[in-house]
Amino acid sequence: MPELRMVACCKQVLDPEASPTAFKIDPSTKRMTLPAEIKPVIGQYDEFALEAALRLRDAVGGKVTVVSLGNKLVRDVIKKALAVGGDELILLENEAFEDSDSWTTAFAIVKAIEKMGGCDVVFCGRQSSDWDAGQVGPGIAELLGWPLVTLARKVEAIEGGLRIEQVIPDGYQVVEVPTPAVVTVTSELGNLRYAVLKGIMAAARKQPVVWGPADLGLEPASVGAAGRKLKLNRLSQPVKEARCEIIAGETPAEAGANLAQRLREAKVI
Amino acid sequence: MEEHNGVLVYAESAGTKLSSTTCELLECGRRLATDLGQALSCVLPPDGAAGLGQEAAARGATRVLVPDVSQPGSSIEAHLAVAVAAVETYRPAIVLIGHTSLGRELGPRLAFRLKVAAATDCIDVRVDPATHALMMVKPVYGGNAVAEFSAASAPQIATVRPKAVSAGEPVPGRTAEILPLKAAAPEPKLKVTERVQQVVEGVKLEDAAVVVSGGRGTAGPAPFAGLLKELADALHGAVGASRPPCDNGWAPESMHIGLTGKIVAPDLYFAIAISGASQHMAGCSGSRTIVAINKDAEANIFREATFGVVGRFEDVLPAFTAKVRELTAD
Numbered sequence: 001m002p003e004l005r006m007v008a009c010c011k012q013v014l015d016p017e018a019s020p021t022a023f024k025i026d027p028s029t030k031r032m033t034l035p036a037e038i039k040p041v042i043g044q045y046d047e048f049a050l051e052a053a054l055r056l057r058d059a060v061g062g063k064v065t066v067v068s069l070g071n072k073l074v075r076d077v078i079k080k081a082l083a084v085g086g087d088e089l090i091l092l093e094n095e096a097f098e099d100s101d102s103w104t105t106a107f108a109i110v111k112a113i114e115k116m117g118g119c120d121v122v123f124c125g126r127q128s129s130d131w132d133a134g135q136v137g138p139g140i141a142e143l144l145g146w147p148l149v150t151l152a153r154k155v156e157a158i159e160g161g162l163r164i165e166q167v168i169p170d171g172y173q174v175v176e177v178p179t180p181a182v183v184t185v186t187s188e189l190g191n192l193r194y195a196v197l198k199g200i201m202a203a204a205r206k207q208p209v210v211w212g213p214a215d216l217g218l219e220p221a222s223v224g225a226a227g228r229k230l231k232l233n234r235l236s237q238p239v240k241e242a243r244c245e246i247i248a249g250e251t252p253a254e255a256g257a258n259l260a261q262r263l264r265e266a267k268v269i
Numbered sequence: 270m271e272e273h274n275g276v277l278v279y280a281e282s283a284g285t286k287l288s289s290t291t292c293e294l295l296e297c298g299r300r301l302a303t304d305l306g307q308a309l310s311c312v313l314p315p316d317g318a319a320g321l322g323q324e325a326a327a328r329g330a331t332r333v334l335v336p337d338v339s340q341p342g343s344s345i346e347a348h349l350a351v352a353v354a355a356v357e358t359y360r361p362a363i364v365l366i367g368h369t370s371l372g373r374e375l376g377p378r379l380a381f382r383l384k385v386a387a388a389t390d391c392i393d394v395r396v397d398p399a400t401h402a403l404m405m406v407k408p409v410y411g412g413n414a415v416a417e418f419s420a421a422s423a424p425q426i427a428t429v430r431p432k433a434v435s436a437g438e439p440v441p442g443r444t445a446e447i448l449p450l451k452a453a454a455p456e457p458k459l460k461v462t463e464r465v466q467q468v469v470e471g472v473k474l475e476d477a478a479v480v481v482s483g484g485r486g487t488a489g490p491a492p493f494a495g496l497l498k499e500l501a502d503a504l505h506g507a508v509g510a511s512r513p514p515c516d517n518g519w520a521p522e523s524m525h526i527g528l529t530g531k532i533v534a535p536d537l538y539f540a541i542a543i544s545g546a547s548q549h550m551a552g553c554s555g556s557r558t559i560v561a562i563n564k565d566a567e568a569n570i571f572r573e574a575t576f577g578v579v580g581r582f583e584d585v586l587p588a589f590t591a592k593v594r595e596l597t598a599d
Contacts, residue, residue, distance in 0.1 A: 174462045177459050
């Protein structure tokens with residue numbers, strides 16, 4: 001089986017595991033923020049996508065190039081992709097890439113893939129942990145004209161292509177697809193491996209390749225906020241009033257019995 | 270720019286009837302079309318049963334498109350070919366697709382193929398009275414915020430979250446123009462070699478009036494077969510789970526309720542040892558009443574629930590379930 005050239009798309013996002021109360025919207029920029037002490041992370045589903053690529057490389061050999069688009073990317077955070085075993089890191093990093101939507105993100109990544117000389121598989125997370133749009137993977141497939149398999153929970157190489165277990169409602173199906181192909185990955189694939197010390201030290205020595213719009217032959221009007229097709233009119237936070245009635249008791253068991261009474265009283269049961 | 274007019278709903282079927290999500294979309298589309306003073310069309314899926322057209326008409330479509338696809342079967346390529354043909358022939362201003370396992374792939378791919386924008390997993394879509402543009406509202410940041418989007422290009426495409434809008438009542442006797450739609454689909458590139466689906470026993474999670482869900486604090490598979498199931502049985506409900514138990518293999522993925530799992534809106538939702546993270550609330554916030562049991566008084570779930578007990582579920586549930594049985598015995 002031939003070895004595979006793979007791209008894994010990783011996005012730096014605000015940590016989705018932060019407490020809901022820590023998230024605050026900056027009204028002037030219409031951007032979400034977290035307190036400075038909470039470091040950004042690589043998106044949850046992007047980590048599964050990277051793990052899928054690394055497992056394939058372990059099985060048949062090849063190269064995993066991690067591509068990340070954004071601005072002011074924190075090296076510490078994004079280089080985790082190298083520390084866990086990614087071979088190469090390409091940052092599409094420039095102020096012009098700020099406030100991209102799915103369209104401008106997919107378009108720029110496709111230009112980067114073309115500049116790299118193509119690849120055999122593009123791995124994306126099923127959706128980003130910030131905008132939850134789930135469109136970049138499908139968008140890359142459409143722009144490249146490649147087949148797409150979504151919600152992969154297992155990916156294996158076969159002659160001329162991939163055999164993928166794809167999550168479907170209440171189960172999964174086994175799908176064969178020819179390469180080159182785009183695959184989006186879901187959490188059932190399993191967690192990204194831990195970085196070992198050797199990998200962390202190697203990553204510290206590697207420098208990412210950095211490309212801006214000009215390097216990709218992109219006009220400013222087709223990039224980031226300028227090129228967006230979906231306009232963000234408003235970003236707001238639902239106001240949550242704590243209106244929970246706490247039912248107590250001398251013991252947890254008594255509280256349980258009291259809860260049942262209260263629910264009966266309220267005609268809930 | 271060519272005039273784009275009307276609302277188009279992309280239908281999905283469930284057996285010989287329209288899927289429940291499609292019924293919701295038709296009601297939503299009907300209201301949007303009324304607000305625009307334009308028509309509602311419905312394109313049926315390839316391989317759809319006869320009679321779907323009548324149902325679509327009863328639910329408000331005045332034009333129904335019946336696909337005639339060059340390739341048999343219902344591959345994604347066939348769905349895309351039908352959707353593209355419908356848009357290119359009838360030039361709708363708005364396209365509504367369910368955010369289902371089909372729709373979450375069809376919506377974005379249709380948008381990129383047509384070089385327009387889509388907003389996915391919308392919980393509300395409405396027409397701006399001044400501009401007639403479609404406002405598409407969806408949760409972002411895992412449910413920690415809500416974004417309102419619009420798109421300058423046409424058609425405006427939105428995939429709509431199941432159960433976000435209610436289906437209306439069908440009006441038998443309503444008629445629609447029934448038109449054939451020719452679509453040429455390329456050979457499917459994906460080959461399905463095997464399908465493994467778990468047969469769900471008892472009440473379907475999405476349809477249950479009562480759901481008892483366990484979270485990370487269940488710390489293992491036992492409660493899902495034990496305490497949680499006992500409570501669900503006492504109330505004729507179903508058992509669900511947040512993401513961590515599914516990722517850890519304590520509960521099957523088919524029980525997963527959340528942003529990337531099932532969306533449920535039962536009358537009564539029990540959140541047992543669930544922290545109440547936004548990604549999970551996205552799956553259950555439509556519930557009429559949420560009851561939380563969690564040993565952590567600071568857990569976010571207590572900001573979401575109507576009733577709660579602070580305590581270990583192992584200590585609270587047995588007495589709770591026993592009392593529920595006693596009270597509901599009459």
